[in-house]
Amino acid sequence: MKDPLGRPPALLLIPAALATALLVVPLAAMVVATDWAGLPEQLRSEPLRQALWLSLTTATTAALVCLVLGLPLAWVLARLDFRFRGVLRALVVVPLVLPPVVAGVALRTTFGRRGLLGEPILEVTGFSFPFTTWGVVLSHVFVSLPFVVIAVEGAFRASGREYDAAAATLGASRWTTFRRVTVPLALPGIIAGAVLGWARALGEFGATITFNGNYPGTTQVMPNLIYVTRQSDQEAALALSLVMLVVSVGVLLALRDRWLGGI
Amino acid sequence: MPRRWRTGVLLVLLLIAPGLVACGGDEEETLQVLAAASLTEAYTALARDYEFDHPGVEVELQFGSSTDLAETLADDAPGDVLATADERSMQIAVDAGVTASEPQVFALNELVIVTARGNPDRIRSLEDLDGVDWVRCADDVPCGRVALTLLDAAEVTAEPVSLEVDVKATLEKVASGEADAGLVYASDAVSASSAVDSVPIEGSAAVPAVYYVAPLAQAADTELAEAWIALVGSAAGDVALNNAGFTSR
Numbered sequence: 413m414k415d416p417l418g419r420p421p422a423l424l425l426i427p428a429a430l431a432t433a434l435l436v437v438p439l440a441a442m443v444v445a446t447d448w449a450g451l452p453e454q455l456r457s458e459p460l461r462q463a464l465w466l467s468l469t470t471a472t473t474a475a476l477v478c479l480v481l482g483l484p485l486a487w488v489l490a491r492l493d494f495r496f497r498g499v500l501r502a503l504v505v506v507p508l509v510l511p512p513v514v515a516g517v518a519l520r521t522t523f524g525r526r527g528l529l530g531e532p533i534l535e536v537t538g539f540s541f542p543f544t545t546w547g548v549v550l551s552h553v554f555v556s557l558p559f560v561v562i563a564v565e566g567a568f569r570a571s572g573r574e575y576d577a578a579a580a581t582l583g584a585s586r587w588t589t590f591r592r593v594t595v596p597l598a599l600p601g602i603i604a605g606a607v608l609g610w611a612r613a614l615g616e617f618g619a620t621i622t623f624n625g626n627y628p629g630t631t632q633v634m635p636n637l638i639y640v641t642r643q644s645d646q647e648a649a650l651a652l653s654l655v656m657l658v659v660s661v662g663v664l665l666a667l668r669d670r671w672l673g674g675i
Numbered sequence: 676m677p678r679r680w681r682t683g684v685l686l687v688l689l690l691i692a693p694g695l696v697a698c699g700g701d702e703e704e705t706l707q708v709l710a711a712a713s714l715t716e717a718y719t720a721l722a723r724d725y726e727f728d729h730p731g732v733e734v735e736l737q738f739g740s741s742t743d744l745a746e747t748l749a750d751d752a753p754g755d756v757l758a759t760a761d762e763r764s765m766q767i768a769v770d771a772g773v774t775a776s777e778p779q780v781f782a783l784n785e786l787v788i789v790t791a792r793g794n795p796d797r798i799r800s801l802e803d804l805d806g807v808d809w810v811r812c813a814d815d816v817p818c819g820r821v822a823l824t825l826l827d828a829a830e831v832t833a834e835p836v837s838l839e840v841d842v843k844a845t846l847e848k849v850a851s852g853e854a855d856a857g858l859v860y861a862s863d864a865v866s867a868s869s870a871v872d873s874v875p876i877e878g879s880a881a882v883p884a885v886y887y888v889a890p891l892a893q894a895a896d897t898e899l900a901e902a903w904i905a906l907v908g909s910a911a912g913d914v915a916l917n918n919a920g921f922t923s924r
Contacts, residue, residue: 520851520853524851524852524853525852525853526851526852542853543808543836543837543853543854621840621844622844624837625810625836625837625838625839625848625853625854626813626837626838626839626840627835627836627837627838628838631837632838636840639840640813640815640816640838640840641815643740643742643813643815643816643840644742644815644816645815
């Protein structure tokens with residue numbers, strides 16, 4: 413089949429192949445290095461099941477929270493004109509570039525037992541986030557929200573303001589327009605954003621371990637379990653990593669067929 | 676030059692500049708010491724002594740989990756001396772054939788309970804952990820194994836709120852006030868004495884963490900590596916180790 417635009421230049425194809433190799437080879441190496449005979453035993457272990465379940469539930473909860481909070485923020489960034497929009501967007505993106513450990517420290521400074529908000533919350537309600545599953549969800553939301561907001565903002569912008577304008581001329585209020593026009597048009601992008609946030613939450617490690625600690629069943633998510641296991645048993649850590657890989661790839665593929673043209 | 680380009684060139688320069696500076700003629704010899712994180716204070720003090728005794732030699736300290744350090748060495752990471760907080764990690768290095776001679780024991784470290792300053796929960800022994808939010812190292816890391824032994828011996832059934840990945844993380848949870856108490860090494864309690872109080876644990880001297888040091892086969896200058904090990908075992912080494920909360924050998 414001849415491309416009417418001509419042959420693709422090697423200057424593009426070679427780096428593209430390198431990029432693919434860089435991403436795929438380490439994962440393949442991990443699959444090859446795994447002790448397959450010992451895998452079934454690993455899969456039956458109680459800590460693994462607990463950690464996997466906790467990872468999936470906290471990541472999903474975090475993704476939902478990200479949608480509830482992120483969708484409105486993305487709309488504000490995409491549809492409202494105001495003076496400090498650039499500043500607001502920059503602030504929203506900051507957690508993207510923060511090392512996760514810093515995110516954990518920041519969360520503790522805010523929500524820890526002696527934190528800015530954590531201390532009054534503890535005094536009034538007797539509840540504190542550290543060492544609880546809600547704390548895990550909180551750190552997941554903190555690191556995932558920027559991904560969701562930026563992705564959804566892009567989707568809102570791409571779907572175009574004209575449809576909003578058309579809805580307004582037909583008498584729709586701004587809320588109705590948001591509900592019936594803006595969101596449905598941007599839906600694929602919104603779902604892609606939510607999945608991106610979910611994936612980020614699933615892999616989250618640094619903030620969780622700094623802010624929430626590590627206890628089986630309450631705060632020990634998969635990355636924590638893998639990290640701790642690695643200290644004593646490399647083989648087991650590899651097997652756990654493989655489980656994580658299979659689950660993440662599986663979920664992404666399952667969603668891809670249905671929802672995510674773009675991923 | 677268009678503005679966009681200028682910014683790009685500037686960025687690239689910024690990125691490579693540190694590399695260029697580092698390449699500049701630096702004739703000093705360096706001794707690279709890889710050590711367990713708990714040795715941070717003691718080894719930093721000893722590095723100053725060493726540099727004073729060996730003009731022209733710069734000691735480069737790298738601290739981390741003993742297991743991690745031993746494993747990176749087994750994967751051909753550079754280094755002249757390895758000091759670990761347990762025998763098991765040193766064995767990884769020995770098995771990989773990266774050590775130059777028999778590892779030596781140079782320090783012991785006992786587990787203690789740390790609490791917030793002033794010990795507000797009046798914790799006097801392991802039994803008092805019942806009812807407070809306390810933390811310890813995970814079962815798989817050396818400080819966790821020692822903690823388990825002591826807890827079993829004292830028949831303590833209180834569960835921690837978190838199993839931390841290493842002893843510094845455990846200490847930090849108490850120092851920051853997130854946990855009421857934690858089980859850490861005496862040296863860690865000393866390093867954070869401005870933020871925590873330390874309570875001795877009965878019987879913990881019987882199950883100390885044993886610290887090993889060994890020169891590495893790849894050391895560029897074997898004499899420099901041996902001199903470090905001699906310094907660690909000397910009277911000055913004892914002082915530095917004792918000041919940092921260790922029991923010297």
